[in-house]
Amino acid sequence: MRTPDAESAHRLGELALLTTAFILPLAFYLRAYDSTAIKYTILQWGSLTMLFGWLWQGLSRGRFSAPAASWPALLPALGYGAWMILRFASEPHKLGALPDFLTQLTMLVGFLATFLGFAGARSASRFAALTVAAAWLVALYALCQAAGIDPFIWKGAFGPRVFSTLANPYLCASFLAIAIPLALTLELDPETPAPLRAAALLLLPLAGGAVVLTGSTMGAAGFVVTCVLYAVIVPASLRTRQALKSGGLALLAAIVVAGAAALTTAPKKETWSYASEFRRLTAAAELRMVAERPLAGFGPGSFSLNYPRFRPAEIISMEGPSHSTMTDHPELPLLGAAVELGAIGAVLWLWLFGAALWTGARGASALRRAGALPESVYAAGFSAAAAGALAASHLGWAGHAPGTGWYAWPLAGLAAGLAPLAARRAAVSVYPLPVSESIRRALYTPALLALIGLAVFPGLWLRSDVNLNSAIYYAKASNLPQAVELFSKVLPGSQGYTMALYFKGNALNDLGKSDEALVAYDRLQQQAPDYALVHAQRGSAYAKLGDWTAAAAERSRQATLDPLYLENLIAWSEAARAAGNLEEARLAAGKAEALDPKNESVRLQIAANDLMEHRLMAKAGRGKTNGHGVAKKPR
Amino acid sequence: MNCHATRAVLDLHAEGRLTPRREKAVAAHLASCAACKALTAPTVVAVKAPTGDFKARLAAAMKGERKVPKVEAPRLALNLWPRDFSGVAFAAAALALVAIVIGWSGVPSQQYDRGDELAAGRMP
Numbered sequence: 001m002r003t004p005d006a007e008s009a010h011r012l013g014e015l016a017l018l019t020t021a022f023i024l025p026l027a028f029y030l031r032a033y034d035s036t037a038i039k040y041t042i043l044q045w046g047s048l049t050m051l052f053g054w055l056w057q058g059l060s061r062g063r064f065s066a067p068a069a070s071w072p073a074l075l076p077a078l079g080y081g082a083w084m085i086l087r088f089a090s091e092p093h094k095l096g097a098l099p100d101f102l103t104q105l106t107m108l109v110g111f112l113a114t115f116l117g118f119a120g121a122r123s124a125s126r127f128a129a130l131t132v133a134a135a136w137l138v139a140l141y142a143l144c145q146a147a148g149i150d151p152f153i154w155k156g157a158f159g160p161r162v163f164s165t166l167a168n169p170y171l172c173a174s175f176l177a178i179a180i181p182l183a184l185t186l187e188l189d190p191e192t193p194a195p196l197r198a199a200a201l202l203l204l205p206l207a208g209g210a211v212v213l214t215g216s217t218m219g220a221a222g223f224v225v226t227c228v229l230y231a232v233i234v235p236a237s238l239r240t241r242q243a244l245k246s247g248g249l250a251l252l253a254a255i256v257v258a259g260a261a262a263l264t265t266a267p268k269k270e271t272w273s274y275a276s277e278f279r280r281l282t283a284a285a286e287l288r289m290v291a292e293r294p295l296a297g298f299g300p301g302s303f304s305l306n307y308p309r310f311r312p313a314e315i316i317s318m319e320g321p322s323h324s325t326m327t328d329h330p331e332l333p334l335l336g337a338a339v340e341l342g343a344i345g346a347v348l349w350l351w352l353f354g355a356a357l358w359t360g361a362r363g364a365s366a367l368r369r370a371g372a373l374p375e376s377v378y379a380a381g382f383s384a385a386a387a388g389a390l391a392a393s394h395l396g397w398a399g400h401a402p403g404t405g406w407y408a409w410p411l412a413g414l415a416a417g418l419a420p421l422a423a424r425r426a427a428v429s430v431y432p433l434p435v436s437e438s439i440r441r442a443l444y445t446p447a448l449l450a451l452i453g454l455a456v457f458p459g460l461w462l463r464s465d466v467n468l469n470s471a472i473y474y475a476k477a478s479n480l481p482q483a484v485e486l487f488s489k490v491l492p493g494s495q496g497y498t499m500a501l502y503f504k505g506n507a508l509n510d511l512g513k514s515d516e517a518l519v520a521y522d523r524l525q526q527q528a529p530d531y532a533l534v535h536a537q538r539g540s541a542y543a544k545l546g547d548w549t550a551a552a553a554e555r556s557r558q559a560t561l562d563p564l565y566l567e568n569l570i571a572w573s574e575a576a577r578a579a580g581n582l583e584e585a586r587l588a589a590g591k592a593e594a595l596d597p598k599n600e601s602v603r604l605q606i607a608a609n610d611l612m613e614h615r616l617m618a619k620a621g622r623g624k625t626n627g628h629g630v631a632k633k634p635r
Numbered sequence: 636m637n638c639h640a641t642r643a644v645l646d647l648h649a650e651g652r653l654t655p656r657r658e659k660a661v662a663a664h665l666a667s668c669a670a671c672k673a674l675t676a677p678t679v680v681a682v683k684a685p686t687g688d689f690k691a692r693l694a695a696a697m698k699g700e701r702k703v704p705k706v707e708a709p710r711l712a713l714n715l716w717p718r719d720f721s722g723v724a725f726a727a728a729a730l731a732l733v734a735i736v737i738g739w740s741g742v743p744s745q746q747y748d749r750g751d752e753l754a755a756g757r758m759p
Contacts, residue, residue, distance in 0.1 A: 062643035068654050428652045432640035 005444075006060035013053020014118050014126075017110075017410065020046030022130040025138055025175050025403045026165045029462070030153055033469035033496055036167050037462055039402040040103065040495065044458040047106035050113035052451040057117065059433070059440050059447065066116055067420035068427040073359045074115065076351035081108050083345055084300045091299030095492045096527030099461075100301030102493075103402060110409040111356070119417020124378035125189060127414065128182040131407070132200050135179030135207055138164045142172060142210040161215040166403050173219020174398035176207040178389050178407045180223070180253060181230040183207075185381025188234070188246045189374050204253050212260045218275075218396040220261035225395070226388030227254035233384035237364040238376060278318055282331045285310040289339045297342035304328050305498075308530040308561055316564050323565045324532040329400040333393050336400070353390060353408075356416035357383045363419020370422045382415035457493060464494035472503065480507045498528045506537055514541040530561055536568045539575060548579035556584070559591065566595050566602070573605040577612055585609050636664045641671050649675065 020042060029038040058064040066074060088094065088101050114123075142162040144150060158169050166172040183200040186192050192200070211223050231247035231254070288310050289298065298306045307327050319325045330336030338346040360383035367376035389408035393399030399408070420426055433440060471486035484507045490500035505520035518541050524531055539554035555572030558565065573588035589605040596602055641664045647653050648661050665672045 062639065065647075426652065427654050428647055429654055430644050430647060430657060432636070432643035434637045434640040436639050 006057050009053050009056035009060055010117070013050045013057065013113060014123055016046045016049035016053060017114065017118055017123070018126050018130050020050075020110075020406075021127050021410070022134050024406060025131075025134045028165050028167055031469065032462065032465040033472065034465060035154070036401070036403060037465040037495060040099070041458040041462045043106045043402045043406060044102060045455055047109040047113075048451060048454055048458075050117070051109055052447060054113055054117045056444065056447055059443055062437065062440060063430050063432040065428050065430040068429045069420045069423065070115070070359075070416070071429070073352075073355045073416040076348050076355055077108065077111055077115070080345070080348040080352050081105075081112070083341060083348055084108070087296060087299050087341055087345070088301070091302055093299075093302055093305050093527045093529075096305045096498050097299055097301035098493045099495045099497070100303070102301075103400075103405075104300055106402075107406055107409045110406055111352075111413040114410040114413030115356075115417040119414050120421070121189075121191075121372070121374040121378055121418070124382065124414050124418065125186065125192065125374065127410070128186045128378070128381075129196060131179055132183045132186060132203055135176055135183070135203055136199070138166065138172065138175060138179075139203070139206045139210040141165055142213060143206070146213045158215075162210060162213045164210070166401075168401075169214035170216040170219045170396055171398055171401050171404050173211045173214040173216045174222050174392060174396070174401075174404045176211050177219070177223040177226040177392055178385065178404065180204065180207060181226060181250070181381060181385035181388055184230060184234075184246050184250055185377060185385070188242055188381060189377045191374050204249065208253055208257045208260070211257055212264055215264075217261070220257055222392030222395050222398065224254045224258045225391050226385070227251065227257075229388040229391060230381070230384040233361055233387060234380045237361045237380035237383065238368060239365065240368070243380070274318065278315065279331055281312055281315050281318075282327070283335060285312055285315070286330050286332075286335050286339050290335070290342075293342060295342045295344060297338065297340045297345055300340050300345075303330050303336060303340055305528045305531075308532075311561075313563050316562055323562055323568075326532055329397050331397070333390070333399040333405075353386070353412055356412040357387050359419045360386075360412070360415025363416075363422060366422040367418065372421060375418050375421055379415050379418040382411045382418075386411035386415060460491055461494035464490040464500075465496055468494075468496040468500050471500065475503060475507055480511050483507045484511070498524060498531055501527075502531055502534060502537075505534075505541075509537060509541050509544070512544070514544040517541045533558065533562075533565075533568075535561065536565070536571070539568075539571060543571070543575055543578075548575050549581075551575035552579050552581065552584060555588070559588065563591065564595065566592055566599065569595070570601050570605055573609065577609060582609060582612055582616070585612075636660045638664075638668060638671055641665070641668070642674065645671075645674060 023042050024039055024046075027038045027042055028035045032038065084101070084104060088097065091097060142164040145155075145162040145164065146160075150156075154163075154167070157163065161169045162172065163169045164172045166175055180203070183203045186200040187197050208223070211220055214220075227250040231251040234250075235243045235247040237243075285307070289306065304326055307330075311327065316323065316325075330339055334346060334349060337349040341348075360379045364376045364380035364383065367373075367379055386408045389404075389411065390399070393405065393408065398404040467486045467489040471483045471490070474480070474486065475483035484504055487500045487504035487507065490496055494500075501520050501524035505517045505524065508514070508517035508520060518538065521534055521538050521541070524534060528534075535554045535558035539551045539558065542548070542551035542554060552572060552575040555568055555575055558568045559572055562568065569588050569592035573585045573592065576582075576584035576588055585605075586609050589602065589609055592599070592602045593606060641661055644653060644657065644661060648658065653661060665675060
């Protein structure tokens with residue numbers, strides 16, 4: 001039943017998988033606002049192609065199938081995907097949540113595509129080899145940066161710490177940590193050619209050195225965790241002398257990197273306590289979010305849209321004087337799943353990875369007994385690599401970044417997909433298409449057109465990020481009309497869409513077009529109700545329009561979200577006084593005084609409030625105000 | 636199951652790899668559809684009886700086979716590099732086109748005027 005078309009579709013999907021594995025960690029684009037925005041584009045293109053490759057393959061064969069034994073691992077994945085789509089369909093801020101939702105969806109596609117379509121020793125060995133090749137390039141560039149050789153504009157962005165193509169020291173270390181188990185697995189495969197085996201082994205010192213040079217404690221800890229899990233899982237699954245030797249190598253790498261990192265990058269006590277306190281407070285806030293919506297969560301991709309309401313003042317204080325910081329991702333992937341998808345989503349997440357990794361690790365020994373040596377090596381190695389990537393992602397935020405977070409999914413899919421191959425003639429769950437071949441052939445072109453049509457969007461979103469970058473440049477250069485024009489070109493669905501609406505409103509407000517600014521803020525708040533300082537900015541716009549009551553209400557809301565923002569409290573006091581609400585003005589000035597009693601603007605507000613009270617009293621004779629600027633009738 | 640669906644799984648049916656439920660459905664269809672049933676019948680190839688000089692021809696053929704140089708079995712390799720470079724050329728051209736369309740002009744990323752790991756969540 002294997003027609004040439006099915007073979008082509010299979011090759012296309014596999015090519016997309018392998019290309020994504022190789023390019024994802026390497027690609028960056030410095031003309032975009034987020035230099036790693038192109039990684040999202042590649043991930044979306046790769047996932048789309050994998051998905052269509054699989055669909056096209058099914059169309060060509062006239063059936064979709066999966067090993068009957070694969071249901072224990074497949075069921076939670078399908079359940080997780082269905083629940084995620086259902087929750088997205090019912091969440092109120094779809095456009096704001098769309099970018100992160102798509103990232104989560106592409107990661108799930110990575111699991112499903114590898115599990116159903118491309119699980120085999122050949123695909124696995126190619127996946128490992130290309131990831132190792134990418135890790136070589138990442139590590140070499142990191143070493144060049146350490147030597148002061150970096151032709152790009154971001155040279156020295158993190159001081160002496162290297163960050164390579166991942167654009168961040170922690171992410172660089174995290175990616176190299178993912179590549180190490182794959183290199184060891186490749187070395188363990190008896191069919192790997194000798195030069196490739198040598199290259200895989202050489203990656204260990206190279207990547208280990210680069211990890212130490214990142215100066216990232218979290219990254220080095222992730223490296224150690226990944227290596228230790230490999231050293232435990234692979235020998236336990238395979239029970240061979242070679243596996244034991246490979247585990248020993250992983251353990252040695254962990255010890256060396258841990259020692260070197262402790263000697264060279266040990267964090268200062270205050271830095272360490274800052275980071276741990278920050279994480280503790282964020283996790284506590286996330287638990288409060290879970291407590292508010294325990295079962296179904298806030299919806300996939302909506303963490304950053306809802307988090308401002310839960311962010312504690314201590315974190316605002318720790319974040320410094322900016323007050324406009326947005327927290328993009330939850331601290332821990334599992335807790336993040338609980339926040340966005342509720343207990344149902346968190347249980348499905350645990351079930352998905354638990355079942356996949358258990359299937360992979362247990363399947364490895366069955367494969368070895370069946371004589372499928374390469375398959376057994378990749379099932380064990382990839383189970384260990386995915387377990388390591390997941391565990392390490394709980395030490396930081398690497399699980400949310402495309403260049404690092406994606407790998408756990410296809411690795412788990414490949415590991416679980418290899419396991420059923422142990423039974424050569426095992427039963428197959430098959431879903432035949434009840435239509436003729438001519439109808440199926442007629443569907444190829446619409447499927448291809450749909451692929452091309454959908455593939456346009458990631459490109460447009462990348463272009464949006466470039467526009468956002470240019471717009472911010474013009475805004476900083478005070479060319480506000482040009483900035484507004486470019487902010488308007490940032491499309492819904494792009495990573496910077498909500499940011500662009502916010503900055504567009506700010507630029508219009510600065511241009512004196514407060515009415516138009518409020519329209520932009522309205523659109524922003526439909527997607528992100530409490531974005532950055534939007535209430536303070538709305539307050540400013542209303543003040544310019546002379547609507548002091550609305551201005552005071554917005555300033556009050558901002559003060560609830562950020563009680564430490566002094567300028568907002570001062571402006572609140574001023575707006576409330578102008579609206580004739582002296583009691584509210586006194587409340588705002590009192591809060592400002594508690595923050596900075598000697599501040600000149602605060603003293604001025606208190607004096608202005610006192611003056612207003614005196615005037616009102618004078619106007620009303622001996623009467624007192626009722627606290628709303630309205631004089632009480634004299635007794 | 637109709638004929639199209641049944642014919643799409645006949646190979647798995649022949650190998651005995653269908654799940655019991657699917658097997659039952661296929662069997663039920665085959666029992667009622669002669670056209671599909673015919674597709675499952677084993678192929679019979681008519682073989683002519685050997686002619687008188689068969690033994691001589693066979694010996695000659697075997698002698699000729701012995702002269703064929705021994706071909707070394709291909710070594711196992713990962714074959715990471717594609718055999719057909721037209722695909723690579725097409726991909727490279729497409730990527731170059733995308734790079735041009737996206738535009739190399741403009742201003743460089745402004746993320747790197749701060750150098751801390753929390754930059755991911757910061758606003759300019």
